[in-house]
Amino acid sequence: MVRRMLPIMLFGFFLTSSALALVFRVDAVFEEVGGEIPLLDYPVGIAVDDAGGRVFVSDWGNNRVLVLEKTGKLLREIRNLKSPAGLALDREGRKLFVVEQKGNRVTVFDLETLSPQGNLKTKTPLSEPRGIWVAQDGTVYVADTGRSRIVVFGVQGEELFAFGREGMGDNEFYQPRGVAQDPQERIWVVDTLHHCVKVFDGKGNYLFRFGEGLNQPRYVGFFGDLAFLSDYRNHRILVYDLQGVLQGAIGEEEKLFSFPEGLWIDGEGKLWVADAGNNRIVRIDLGYLAHPEEYLKTLLAEGKDEEFFEVLGRLSPEVRRRPEIGRLLFEAYRRRGDLEALIAQAEELFLSDEEERSRWKRTLGELYAERGRILAGQGAFEEAKDFLLRSFRYGRLASLFSYLWVAFLGAGGEYLGILLLLVLLGVLLFVYFRLRAERERRWRRW
Numbered sequence: 001m002v003r004r005m006l007p008i009m010l011f012g013f014f015l016t017s018s019a020l021a022l023v024f025r026v027d028a029v030f031e032e033v034g035g036e037i038p039l040l041d042y043p044v045g046i047a048v049d050d051a052g053g054r055v056f057v058s059d060w061g062n063n064r065v066l067v068l069e070k071t072g073k074l075l076r077e078i079r080n081l082k083s084p085a086g087l088a089l090d091r092e093g094r095k096l097f098v099v100e101q102k103g104n105r106v107t108v109f110d111l112e113t114l115s116p117q118g119n120l121k122t123k124t125p126l127s128e129p130r131g132i133w134v135a136q137d138g139t140v141y142v143a144d145t146g147r148s149r150i151v152v153f154g155v156q157g158e159e160l161f162a163f164g165r166e167g168m169g170d171n172e173f174y175q176p177r178g179v180a181q182d183p184q185e186r187i188w189v190v191d192t193l194h195h196c197v198k199v200f201d202g203k204g205n206y207l208f209r210f211g212e213g214l215n216q217p218r219y220v221g222f223f224g225d226l227a228f229l230s231d232y233r234n235h236r237i238l239v240y241d242l243q244g245v246l247q248g249a250i251g252e253e254e255k256l257f258s259f260p261e262g263l264w265i266d267g268e269g270k271l272w273v274a275d276a277g278n279n280r281i282v283r284i285d286l287g288y289l290a291h292p293e294e295y296l297k298t299l300l301a302e303g304k305d306e307e308f309f310e311v312l313g314r315l316s317p318e319v320r321r322r323p324e325i326g327r328l329l330f331e332a333y334r335r336r337g338d339l340e341a342l343i344a345q346a347e348e349l350f351l352s353d354e355e356e357r358s359r360w361k362r363t364l365g366e367l368y369a370e371r372g373r374i375l376a377g378q379g380a381f382e383e384a385k386d387f388l389l390r391s392f393r394y395g396r397l398a399s400l401f402s403y404l405w406v407a408f409l410g411a412g413g414e415y416l417g418i419l420l421l422l423v424l425l426g427v428l429l430f431v432y433f434r435l436r437a438e439r440e441r442r443w444r445r446w
Helices: 292-301 305-314 323-336 339-352 354-377 381-393 398-445
Strands: 002-006 010-013 023-034 043-049 054-059 064-069 074-078 084-089 095-100 105-110 116-119 132-134 140-144 149-153 159-163 179-181 187-191 196-200 206-210 217-223 226-231 236-241 246-250 260-265 270-275 280-285
Touching: 043 095, 043 270, 043 280, 054 084, 054 095, 054 270, 064 084, 084 132, 084 140, 084 260, 095 132, 132 179, 140 179, 140 187, 179 217, 187 217, 196 217, 217 260, 226 246, 226 260, 236 260, 292 305, 292 323, 305 323, 323 339, 323 354, 339 354, 354 381, 354 398, 381 398
Parallel strands: 043 084, 043 260
Antiparallel strands: 002 023, 010 023, 023 280, 043 054, 054 064, 064 074, 084 095, 095 105, 105 116, 132 140, 140 149, 149 159, 179 187, 187 196, 196 206, 217 226, 226 236, 236 246, 260 270, 270 280
């Protein structure tokens, strides 16, 4: 069997017309490229053990869970499972939970030895369960897909309660797949065949729903205040805020995914996606999403100006107004020699960049003076006076003299100046000849 890790430097953007345009980067793909048996046959679930540096993948078609290094190297296999789907880890780093769809159970493994420790104890048997989530306090949420409900378990694996049933109401589902708890401890249920996401409080009380345009969504995970949702039949990952407002899409324009299933965001800010239709795992660096200034800084340092402005143009107005982004944009305009854009950017930074306001005041004084000189040279004296006066007001004293000279020229002083020079020359000649005549008269007296 041959496997490979494909490092990819594919930079993309969230391109939904009504959404924020954030930046992402695909930095690795794990897939099988030849051999007797495929490395992956329809991967569904994924979980990352940050402490141990391991990645768990539910290889649904091969009835096993693969244990990989983060480089993609195969370490171990957990075999003889029955269509493993959702995966989860407890917050203490002791347990691996494997949802066995066709086994109608959730099996718990010791995370260190990977030996089975038993199953979650249900009051009513599960029916083709899929998704699972372990909360910070150890509470376990399981999407019991076949019964269209969410089952909640305690830290000892005992069933506490369940909510939902098959139906069209707010508290009802139709074959839900994913379940997760957001940073506000609300429960998000991916109601797959209702093509939406429903949000509940910790007791299972309905709060709201969203999901216009979804087509059989699958699983959901969180990165800070953003939610990532696999939109299965639209072959993309959608990004929402915690109110369910769409922020953008990953992979849609790039045609990156084919029927994406499970996803996981690790402690390094990497999004791992089970790209089921392509029988592979895709790893996406979300650091560029959270810190686009680092990416822009890299592009600027490498002289990739066109790509810099392309990325910048796709950022939201809110992100573009950040001072750290504005400073990079100012430097890019300086390299372009775009004086008008430099002035506009410096004006914006003067208002927004409180830490360096004195710097931008000095810079504006210099830029206004330069613009004034250019306009004066073009004969636009009134506009030149305006910029020179602004320059003076921003602390450049020399601009006052330039302003007075331009005002003089603007009043017809160009020709008047020549006349004054001629008058001055005449006065000097008159004084010269008078002095010479006086000197000659004195010599005659002697």
